[in-house]
Amino acid sequence: MEHSSHWPKHPKHIAFIFHPHTLLKLLENEKKGLIDLLDMTRDYSVMPDSQFGAPDLHKTKEFFTQAEIEKMASEDEIRLAKLGYKQGLKRQFSALETFGLVLTNSSVIIGVIPFFGTAMFLGGPVAFTWGWLITGVFTTCIGLALAEICSTYPTAGGLYYYSAALAGKKYGPVASWFTAWFNALGQVAGCSGSVYAAAQFFNIFLLNVFPSTVSFVLLSDGSALNANATVLTFAIMMLLIGLINTFGGVALKISSYMSTFIHIIGGFFIIIMVLATTKTKQSSSFVFTNFEDSTGWTSTMGAAPFFVAMLGILPSAWSQIGYDSSAHLSEETHSAHINGPKAIMYTIGASIALGWGLILSLTFCIGDFNYQSATPWGQMAAQIFVDSAGVAGGSILILIVALAGFLCGIGTVAANSRMLYAFARDGGLPFSNYLVVLDKKTGMPLRLVWVSTFVSFLLSTPALFSTVVLSAIGGVSIIGFTVSYAIPIFIRITIGADTFVQSEFNLGSYSKIIGWIGVWWTAFMFVIFQFPNNTLGAFPVTVQNFNYVPLVVGALILFAGGWWVVDARRWFRGPHKEAGLEDFGTASEEKA
Structure with a gap:
């Protein structure tokens, strides 16, 4: 030719x-x-x-x-x-639509409100009120570091691609391997926890609007939510989430706009409604200085209150993750090198502001602390809604939370399936050749949509016998996300510092200091969330109150690490490049 x-x-x-x-x-x-x-x-x-x-x-x-x-x-x-790839996914999302999906994935409403009761006993108001802002500072550092990398590498592989590109030929494969697995863990756990919380709130909504459902929603003695009923509602929601993602771009666009409306307008509506309908409010000293601990760390183990307050960072950290989904949607976003970083930072900023507003409004509006914290619904915030706004008004607020969690699940499955698509495209998953096939009509990785949906469902099934499933899933999600954030950031500021080329969004000379702050914060959270933190009493440790974060994280490390040592290190080379640049490396490596 x-x-x-x-x-x-x-x-x-x-x-x-x-x-x-x-x-x-x-x-x-x-x-x-x-x-x-x-x-x-x-x-x-x-x-x-x-x-x-x-x-x-x-x-x-x-x-x-x-x-x-x-x-x-x-x-x-x-x-x-x-970057070495042909356009496979369909570019269909504007900056606003991407922001909506990323905001959905982060979901400050489903992060703050379902964990409000947990926070009140893991250090109390003082830990949640101030811990939120402290966490926000460190989250902003991580977000800035990731946004800078995202601007240079706008690809669906996101964090996984970043690690490979920055680490070079020698370390790129192993760095991208563990980044991908930790990010996948964070994504599926985040989806699982968000939708499980949504299922709880939806069942509470049913109980208030249709009192005849009491025998379905609550245990026979009325002491707590029926775990079987919650898991059933959760399963139905996960099925619907899988179907919506199957319908393709139009359905995702609609959910994106709904999410933006629910999380911003709905969030402000909750704040205004609760403040307006609560007649007697707590004092400022209660909101900003009161300490609580029901875990047993201070009374049984003799731990300092400061340690319990550190455990209380869990609800704040859970609410400030998931913004990396902007990177996973890069190949479907117009002007991704600009709009991707913007979506990350806009989401973090909006989440910090709205989240603190929710925390302050709920804390000021606590009525009878002992009664509301011991509600059989298992959700202190839901009881505050009803006590303040009445059954009708409170039910509306409860439904908003349920919708926020459901929409969060849609966005998380969308983002996770794109990340898994990039990983499978490069041979990183079992049965990659089968899983990587895109649907001809929608251009979506539908097989991976359902893999993500199913695994997310499995992670919450321990709720059938555990009372700490939500906080445990939160801890798993935080560790999965933040470790996958820290790996490329660490590489960027160490072995990749001299070869990284900054793009439109960059931190200039502040890249290293901001990156190191994010890395050390991640290391701290990795350790602190391994400890028992059951607010109903963490001691003695039983099957019901066992914090299974170390078990899940350990299983992932053994699986991914074992597979790497035994087999994957022989054939996995990180992202494959379709445009003729197959291997990652630096110029210095090639010249040497």
Whole structure:
């Protein structure tokens, strides 16, 4: 087959086309000048260094054809080509739609309100009120560090791709391997916890609106929610979430707009409604200084109150994760190198502000502390809603929380399926060739949608015999997310510091200090959430109050680590590049 007169005749010329400097010039002219740039390569003899290094062209299996290059009509496609991938997923989300999905995934409403009762006994109002702001500072540092990397690497692989690209050939495979598995754990646990909480609130809503459902929602003695009924509602919700994700982009867009409305308008409505209907409010000293501990750490184990307050960071940290879904939606977002980082930071900012408003309003509006904290519903905030706004008004607020959790599940499954798609695309999952197939009609990774849905369901089934399932899932999700955040950040500020090329969103000279703050905060949370934290009494440890965070995290480390040592290290090379740049590495590695 003859080459066009415009087609470069030397491999170096082709490599030059995909060099970042060349592509930036392409972006300025879009289609105009594409052929001229191809002509320019005839006289270009030396390829400059890049953050990936000079590719081994002798190992190249596939290059873009001239026709494909000419069809690259968008800046996003060219940037994705620079990272080594062809456009597979459909670009369909605007900045607002992506922000809505990311806000859904973070879901401050479902983070703060279901965990409010837990927070009141893990340090009390003082720990939750101030702990929220302290956590927000560290979360912002992690978000800034990730947003900077996201701007440079706008691909669906997200954190997994970041680790591979930053660590180079030597460490990239193992770094991306563990990043992917921890992120997957965080995603499925986050979805599981959010939807399980939504199921609890929906059943409480049924109980208030339809009193005849009492025998279904509560145990026969009326002392607590019926775990069997909650798990059944949870299963139905997970099925609906899987179906909505199956319907494709239109359904996700609708849920995105609904989520934005529920989380912002609904959140402010809850704040205003509770404050307006509560006649007698708590004092400022109660809200900002009162300490509580029902775990037994101070009374039984002699621990300092400060230690219990550290355990009380759990509800705050649970509410401030999930913003990495912006990265996983990069290949479906227009101008992802700009809108992706924006979605991360807007979500964190909105979550911190709205979350603190929810915490203050609920804490000021606590009535009879002992009565409300001991409610048979198992959700102190729901009891506050009804006591303040009445059955009708309180039921509306309860339903808003249930909807927020349900919408959070939709967004989380969407994001997780995209991350798993990128991982399977690169051979990282069992049966990858089967799982990576995209639906021809919707362009969605439907098989991975249902894998994510099913695993999320399985994680909450211990609720049938455990009283701490929600806090345990929260701890698992926090560790899964934050460890997967910390790995690429750590690599970025250490071995990748000299090769990382900053893009439009960057931190300048503050990158390292902000990155180190995020890494140390992650290490702290990894340790603190392993301890028993049952607010009904953590001692003695039993099957009912056992914190199974160490068990789940340990199982993941053994599984992923064992598979790596025994087999995966021999064949897994991290993200495969479709555009002729198969292996990651730095220029210095290639020259050496």
